[in-house]
Amino acid sequence: MASGTAINPIEQFELSRWVPIHVFGRDFSFTNASFYMLLSVALISFVMIVGSRQRALVPGRLQGMAEMAHDFVADMLQSTTGKEGMRFFPFVFCLFMFILFANVISLVPYTFSVTAQIIITVIMSLTVFFLVIIFGIAKNGVHFFKLFVPPGVPIYILPLVVAIEIISFFSRPVSHSVRLFANMLAGHITLQVFGAFVLLLLGGGFWAAIAPLPFVMTLAMLALELLVAFLQAYVFAMLTCMYLNDALHPGH
């Protein structure tokens, strides 16, 4: 962050092309976002692969982390979708870990927040959305559309209920993606604004005396953002599990 010049809280979300790549007139440049995506993947792989390498009966720290992550996602998926849902375990696990690691890495100053890019969260939520539709129809056929017809609804308000169900189904990817995106975006902007406020006060002569106040606030916000980072990864994975459950058991 350039001190002295005006501090722009939006600047942190800008992409920069580190290695420009253009194929067929399209821009596939390797950017800072690409780097942090691959960094997340590398760190997850380190924890999971190196952690499970020794196959110890009594786990060490790294293996404990790997097992904890495995169990956390497995329990979440199994409790929502039952045994049949476990075929999606690697997918849900990757989603959860990718979001969690991207979120946490982005809290380190001067890094980049991958999950504050709406295109990334939209791709993830659309993948879940189409996975639910394709798998749901492939597995249940026409039965899948029972999802829009809740049982035990009187016939005269059924059209209204079905309309609402359909609208809510198609708005899922929107809320699914925007929730994560907005949380990360807002958190990072808040952090940046409070951080900038500290600098502003320090440069303001007499006002430097109260500069510690926003600094303490920044620390508190950082703790909150750490919680949000985990919580949003959990919420995204949990909603994925619930949507997958609809594909597996559309009857209820």
Next chain:
Amino acid sequence: MATETTSEVHHEGGHEAFPPFDAQHYPSQIFWFVVAFAILYVLMSRIALPRVGEIKKKRSDTIANELDQAQKLQAQADAAGAAYEKTLADAKARAQSVAQDMHAKLAAETASKRHELEADLNQRLAAAEAQIKDTKEKAMSNVGTIARDAAAAIVQHLTGRPADVNAIARAQSEGGGRS
């Protein structure tokens, strides 16, 4: 920072978009996300997750195995304990019966010995009594003879002639009857 490049592009494009909504980077973002996620998916589903699953299975197997073994050993220990208790009870019972037998035997032996001794003593008592009686009788008969002799001597002394033996015997028997 290296953000100048994009800023320039923005200015060239003639609009200053909010970076996350800037569509010019979408192809690159999508492409690299797909690459990163595909690598992650392959690494997790092929290597990491099966390995962790294997570790968990091995652990639960080991625990189940060891619990099983512990149960078996416990059963063995219980059986051994029961056998020990039984042996102890048997031994106690046997010891008691042996003691009882011994006691009875000794009691019987003592009783028989006492009977023998008593019989012996009685016999000897009877013999002694008989002897006493015999001796007494003999002594009594001797007394008669002495009395007769004494009487005869007295009579001879007094009369100066030998005494009539028959008369003395008669007097003796009369006197004896009176006394």
